[in-house]
Amino acid sequence: MLQIIRSPQVFDVVVIGSGAGGGTAVKVLTDRGFNVALLEAGPMLHPEKDFKEHVAPYDVDHRGAGAHAELYMGRGRPFGYFQAPNGYWEIPGEPYTVAEGSQWQWFRSRILGGRTNHYGRISLRFADYDFQPEDGLSDPWPVTYAEMSPWYDKAEGFMGVTGTKEGLRTAPDGNFLPPIPPRVHETLIQRACGKLNIPCVPSRMAMLTKPLNGRAACHYCGQCGRGCRTASAFTSSQAMIFPAMETGKVTVINGAMARQLIAKDGKVSAVSYIEKSTRTEKQIRCRAVVVAASCCESARLLLNSKIANSSGQVGRNLTDSTGYAMTGYIPALSGLPRHNADGIGGMHLYIPWWLYGDKGKDFPRGYHIELGGGFDMPQLGTFAGQCARHEGYGKALKQKIREEYGAFVHFSGRGEMIPNRNSWCEIDPEKVDAYGIPVLRFHFKWSDHEIRQVKHMEDTFASIIETMGGQVVGAKPDPTRAISTGGTIIHEAGTAKMGKDPATSVLNSYCQSHDVKNLFVTDAAPFVSQPDKNVTLSIVAFSWRASEYLAEEMRKGNV
Amino acid sequence: MSEPISRRDWMTRLAAGAALVTAAEAQHAHESVAREKHQAGSYQPKALTPHEYATLEKLSDLIIPADEHSPGALEAGAASFIDFLCSLNTDLRDIFTGGLLWLDTAAEGGEAGKTFLESGPADQTALLDKIAFRKNAAVWPELDPGIQFFAFCRRLVADAYYTTPTGYKEVGYMGNSGMAHFSVPKEALDYALKRSNLV
Numbered sequence: 001m002l003q004i005i006r007s008p009q010v011f012d013v014v015v016i017g018s019g020a021g022g023g024t025a026v027k028v029l030t031d032r033g034f035n036v037a038l039l040e041a042g043p044m045l046h047p048e049k050d051f052k053e054h055v056a057p058y059d060v061d062h063r064g065a066g067a068h069a070e071l072y073m074g075r076g077r078p079f080g081y082f083q084a085p086n087g088y089w090e091i092p093g094e095p096y097t098v099a100e101g102s103q104w105q106w107f108r109s110r111i112l113g114g115r116t117n118h119y120g121r122i123s124l125r126f127a128d129y130d131f132q133p134e135d136g137l138s139d140p141w142p143v144t145y146a147e148m149s150p151w152y153d154k155a156e157g158f159m160g161v162t163g164t165k166e167g168l169r170t171a172p173d174g175n176f177l178p179p180i181p182p183r184v185h186e187t188l189i190q191r192a193c194g195k196l197n198i199p200c201v202p203s204r205m206a207m208l209t210k211p212l213n214g215r216a217a218c219h220y221c222g223q224c225g226r227g228c229r230t231a232s233a234f235t236s237s238q239a240m241i242f243p244a245m246e247t248g249k250v251t252v253i254n255g256a257m258a259r260q261l262i263a264k265d266g267k268v269s270a271v272s273y274i275e276k277s278t279r280t281e282k283q284i285r286c287r288a289v290v291v292a293a294s295c296c297e298s299a300r301l302l303l304n305s306k307i308a309n310s311s312g313q314v315g316r317n318l319t320d321s322t323g324y325a326m327t328g329y330i331p332a333l334s335g336l337p338r339h340n341a342d343g344i345g346g347m348h349l350y351i352p353w354w355l356y357g358d359k360g361k362d363f364p365r366g367y368h369i370e371l372g373g374g375f376d377m378p379q380l381g382t383f384a385g386q387c388a389r390h391e392g393y394g395k396a397l398k399q400k401i402r403e404e405y406g407a408f409v410h411f412s413g414r415g416e417m418i419p420n421r422n423s424w425c426e427i428d429p430e431k432v433d434a435y436g437i438p439v440l441r442f443h444f445k446w447s448d449h450e451i452r453q454v455k456h457m458e459d460t461f462a463s464i465i466e467t468m469g470g471q472v473v474g475a476k477p478d479p480t481r482a483i484s485t486g487g488t489i490i491h492e493a494g495t496a497k498m499g500k501d502p503a504t505s506v507l508n509s510y511c512q513s514h515d516v517k518n519l520f521v522t523d524a525a526p527f528v529s530q531p532d533k534n535v536t537l538s539i540v541a542f543s544w545r546a547s548e549y550l551a552e553e554m555r556k557g558n559v
Numbered sequence: 560m561s562e563p564i565s566r567r568d569w570m571t572r573l574a575a576g577a578a579l580v581t582a583a584e585a586q587h588a589h590e591s592v593a594r595e596k597h598q599a600g601s602y603q604p605k606a607l608t609p610h611e612y613a614t615l616e617k618l619s620d621l622i623i624p625a626d627e628h629s630p631g632a633l634e635a636g637a638a639s640f641i642d643f644l645c646s647l648n649t650d651l652r653d654i655f656t657g658g659l660l661w662l663d664t665a666a667e668g669g670e671a672g673k674t675f676l677e678s679g680p681a682d683q684t685a686l687l688d689k690i691a692f693r694k695n696a697a698v699w700p701e702l703d704p705g706i707q708f709f710a711f712c713r714r715l716v717a718d719a720y721y722t723t724p725t726g727y728k729e730v731g732y733m734g735n736s737g738m739a740h741f742s743v744p745k746e747a748l749d750y751a752l753k754r755s756n757l758v
Binding site: 054056057058061062063064065066067068069070072073180181182183184185187188191192195219220221222223330331332333334335336337338339340341342343344375376377378379380381382383384386387388391392393394395397398399401402405467468469 | 621622623624626628631640643644645647648650651687691692693710713714715717718721722723724726727729730731732733734735736737738739740741742743744746747748750751752754755756757
């Protein structure tokens with residue numbers, strides 16, 4: 001008979017997942033003295049060993065090609081060899097399926113801190129109209145911007161977010177650290193945008209331009225994506241979970257794949273998980289559970305547990321941001337005097353949405369634009385584009401590469417997808433993973449809203465490049481084909497949406513299950529829509545609010 | 560000026576949240592680890608035969624030659640890095656052994672019995688002038704394998720060259736060192752603004 005090992009201890013709260021949502025729950029609950037168990041499906045993070053910060057390609061024998069030179073066979077690590085350990089598009093033993101006619105790719109992290117170890121740290125508040133849409137195309141959230149604003153203040157105050165007060169309705173101001181000066185190409189973009197009446201403002205990034213909460217100020221090496229040993233770029237692992245571990249209030253269980261929430265008398269009494277190293281099932285008992293396994297993993301766990309789904313909405317409402325990119329060559333930047341242009345990892349300026357309420361456009365909602373360019377560290381592949389474009393060989397090729405280094409600008413649009421009936425996930429009835437856990441099957445389609453939005457991105461990017469006196473590099477990608485594949489922007493949201501009505505939503509405004517009062521979901525699954533603002537800051541704000549609510553409810557004896 | 564510090568010390572100080580290191584200290588720490596692993600001359604090929612390796616060295620020299628600015632791919636050891644990669648992956652090795660032998664065969668077509676290396680500078684560049692451009696596949700379909708190999712080889716030679724300290728100096732990359740503050744040199748901004756129509 002199958003032996004299930006049950007923990008003798010009853011934890012106050014079991015948190016499932018250690019990314020932005022789980023890390024915040026661990027921090028808030030341990031700060032209030034609760035005993036927390038944290039389940040993470042991947043290993044412990046060791047920044048000193050795991051983060052390849054300040055390593056040049058030539059410091060490694062394969063220079064980033066991988067131990068089997070797999071980069072050249074199209075099997076390199078996602079985001080490159082030097083990126084922080086973050087996750088995978090394919091995990092051996094942990095498949096998922098995609099229904100016929102759909103396209104979807106699912107990025108999953110398996111390490112303490114999850115995707116926060118490497119993410120872009122772009123930290124944008126949702127706007128008032130994001131919570132209460134005026135066009136009726138998606139449901140209103142059960143909270144308003146005014147209610148969420150103090151929680152954004154807390155999240156920003158703890159994480160540390162750069163920025164300036166701009167007074168834009170589309171990009172609400174926050175509790176900002178000083179901004180960072182624009183690089184040369186960013187100043188040119190800003191001036192071109194000025195001519196086109198497009199705002200281009202200091203970026204809002206979770207990187208410390210001043211020391212904060214015991215974390216050192218940024219040293220401007222520009223390598224935030226590799227993981228930051230000084231934790232000057234925000235991660236849930238370093239900024240939230242490691243300090244919580246020092247309090248002795250959290251028990252971290254790595255290599256633990258949550259399988260099922262065990263309910264008794266309408267409440268979750270234990271969490272069953274598979275210890276991956278031994279493939280044995282264990283149960284850990286608790287008074288409450290916070291599920292923050294990432295949007296789709298959380299939905300999978302609820303569906304496999306057959307719990308909290310009286311509305312039938314678990315797995316529905318799946319969205320990702322739209323993505324579309326264009327590169328321009330800017331002759332004015334050719335031969336630019338060399339200098340260290342590293343700064344913070346990613347952009348120093350960005351373009352918030354600027355056409356809210358504009359009647360002339362042919363698509364609803366909007367997008368923001370992320371900027372790239374400058375003197376990036378040359379890596380394997382950095383000049384592959386120039387080699388392919390200029391062809392030839394010899395001094396002429398070498399001279400072209402030298403002249404064009406630092407003279408390219410990149411624009412990436414990240415836009416709002418409106419939830420639609422064709423985009424959702426469910427349990428695949430035919431397949432289990434290596435741990436015997438039924439896997440997800442995805443359905444996903446963009447609608448014409450998103451295609452037309454991406455067409456608008458194409459025109460906008462090209463006009464900025466032309467205003468800079470530059471040329472679009474390569475053929476302008478056709479929006480219907482060049483729109484990102486669903487899932488690849490890694491902003492999944494919506495699969496356990498919150499709402500006022502238990503008949504049409506999974507969670508209440510505190511991310512608490514309508515059906516099961518000691519069950520909370522605090523990743524992006526509760527999000528009712530996918531505003532054109534990256535989800536992480538909002539995950540932290542909502543998880544903070546949910547965790548304080550849970551703490552208070554437990555203190556009162558309601559949970 | 561404070562004492563130079565090791566990279567490890569630098570990291571420890573940063574991790575401890577100590578006062579920020581100066582740019583000079585950071586640069587010293589960076590250079591202390593910046594060594595070229597593959598020096599031309601002393602390298603023993605691991606995957607390619609001596610002849611294949613010599614041919615690859617010649618190709619790398621033709622693709623990115625030394626000029627008045629800097630040494631080229633030969634001096635920067637591009638061939639040794641590519642040979643090392645070939646020793647890690649047999650599919651990659653096969654692309655190179657196959658492509659290099661194709662080159663010898665094509666050179667033979669010009670003058671019987673001569674390898675690419677033996678065919679002399681004029682014949683070598685004459686062949687490269689054909690296979691270095693995709694559009695020539697339409698003119699000479701029989702060159703297509705060579706055109707595809709050369710495109711791949713050119714990309715790897717560029718990768719190999721521009722990921723060395725020599726390549727970094729050639730393009731003028733100055734990053735990967737900590738800074739207490741970020742700022743943009745006025746001369747750089749003025750240069751770009753003057754050349755743009757955005758002043």
